[in-house]
Amino acid sequence: MSKMQSVRQQYSFEEIYQQYTPLVKRMLKRLHIHSNHDDFVQAGYLGLWLAYHHHDSEKGPFSSYAFVRVRGEMLTMLKKDASYYDQHSFSSTDPEPVQVAIDTDAWISDAENLAPYLKTLSKREQRWVIEHAVHDQAPRMIAAKYNVSVETVKGWRKGALAKLRKYVK
Incomplete structure (x- = not known):
């Protein structure tokens, strides 16, 4: 013992x-x-x-x-x-990332107060805002869903935040 x-x-x-x-x-x-x-x-x-x-x-x-x-x-x-x-995400046999269309208008109708902010963003930046703010997804989860790298998602975030900061000021 x-x-x-x-x-x-x-x-x-x-x-x-x-x-x-x-x-x-x-x-x-x-x-x-x-x-x-x-x-x-x-x-x-x-x-x-x-x-x-x-x-x-x-x-x-x-x-x-x-x-x-x-x-x-x-x-x-x-x-x-x-x-x-x-x-459970979209996949492709092509080496190109899968392009997924997001119907932001349907989501915006539920949260009309975000519509002016989202319209200033690119589609990819809108993806990040919706996935992160609405669905509470981490960058790695967003990357897996859209078949891109985590660094790409972080780029979307960086662009979205920069534009949103300008819009808020």
Whole structure:
């Protein structure tokens, strides 16, 4: 038997939960997770629970193991999300990105107050605004949906924000 007590012998899970909540929240920022926060926080707490139950004090400190398990659960969820969007997005056998027409007029009728802002933007910038502001999608999700790179989506965002800033001033 180990000379060191296991974390389960020293603390209840509630104490670990309270102590490691900042780790779970920080991991969202560290992994650049911009949507579905509640789901990813839940995945982080699952990783913490798994670390609590499977930690072996002979192999290293609990804090390092908790970090790895929390990060691992969140990364697994990111991979599953990306895989889901890859399977459920438009695809093409051509190397060219898929061009998807967006019916912004139908969406604008529900939010008429955004119409003047959207009309100043290009179609691609409108895509970013609608996907991000309305559907709360992260750049990687938008990129998967439109079969473009994340950097391309960030370019749409940059252009849209620059134009919107000018419009607001």
